[in-house]
Amino acid sequence: MSSSGNVSWIGVLKRGQHYMETWPDDKRLSPVFPEQRIRKAVRFGVRFMPPLAVFTLCWQIALHAQLGPAVASALFACSLPVQGLWWMGKRSLKPLPPALLKWYHSLREKLEQAGQPTALPEGTPTYQSLADLLKRAFRQLDKAFLDDL
Numbered sequence: 001m002s003s004s005g006n007v008s009w010i011g012v013l014k015r016g017q018h019y020m021e022t023w024p025d026d027k028r029l030s031p032v033f034p035e036q037r038i039r040k041a042v043r044f045g046v047r048f049m050p051p052l053a054v055f056t057l058c059w060q061i062a063l064h065a066q067l068g069p070a071v072a073s074a075l076f077a078c079s080l081p082v083q084g085l086w087w088m089g090k091r092s093l094k095p096l097p098p099a100l101l102k103w104y105h106s107l108r109e110k111l112e113q114a115g116q117p118t119a120l121p122e123g124t125p126t127y128q129s130l131a132d133l134l135k136r137a138f139r140q141l142d143k144a145f146l147d148d149l
Helices: 009-023 035-062 066-095 096-115 127-140 143-148
Strands: none
Touching: 009 035, 009 066, 009 127, 066 127, 066 143, 096 127
16 A cells, blocks of 8 residues: 555545554644644544534524534534544655655664664655654654754
């Protein structure tokens, strides 16, 4: 599954969940990467949108309002976290741009110099490859490795 065109929509959502769990939770990455903000929004949506959808639907039924718009609003509210996971899944499959690719290889070299050999990913490294490498670097390196970003 090296190409994003070969992945089903369920596969993209699963990859998004995995990418979201892999991406390091460090605020210093926020100015460069939107993943931190998207992750927070998805977690918020998963927690609060289903109850909001049920409340909206029940309220509209209690007020004898039209059911169509109420159902549409409820479905939209429930779809927001799914949209975030979709974005994360698509992002995880994207190849790294040249500037990030250079930083990726530099970070890989730092891990190897620290005695932590890392295998090269098949093909061009993706954002998922970067997330895996960053997670490992946060566990095993001094936080100064972010200064090069």
